[in-house]
Amino acid sequence: MRFAIRVKPGAKRDAVGGDFNGALVVAVKAPAVEGKANEAVRKVLARALGVRARDLLVVQGERGRDKLIELADPPPGAERVLDALRRA
Numbered sequence: 001m002r003f004a005i006r007v008k009p010g011a012k013r014d015a016v017g018g019d020f021n022g023a024l025v026v027a028v029k030a031p032a033v034e035g036k037a038n039e040a041v042r043k044v045l046a047r048a049l050g051v052r053a054r055d056l057l058v059v060q061g062e063r064g065r066d067k068l069i070e071l072a073d074p075p076p077g078a079e080r081v082l083d084a085l086r087r088a
Contacts, residue, residue: 001074003082005045007065009037016048017088023066024086038062045069049081 004023011027018025030040038058046053051071061067071078 001071001078002059003069003071005041005067005069007032007037007041007067009040009065014040014044016044017085019086024082035062038067041067048085049078050075051078 005026006020006023008025008027009030009032011029013027014029015027016024026041026044028037028040028044030036039053042053042056042058045056049056049071051074055072057070057072059068059070
């Protein structure tokens with residue numbers, strides 16, 4: 001399963017929710033330096049989706065704010081959770 005996200009690095013707190021042109025918004029406290037924000041994004045998304053961080057892979061956009069994420073083995077209901085997070 002693949003889905004688009006929009007990252008807000010350097011935020012006041014880690015949060016997942018909202019929509020930016022069809023992409024899920026993910027805010028992380030980590031700065032966009034040396035992959036720190038990407039690692040934080042994986043951890044925050046994993047917590048929100050109820051999966052392990054290692055199951056999430058950034059397949060496109062490693063160095064940008066717009067990323068394509070792949071979830072290797074999505075749990076049942078993952079699509080519903082993503083839709084709910086986009087509407088949050």
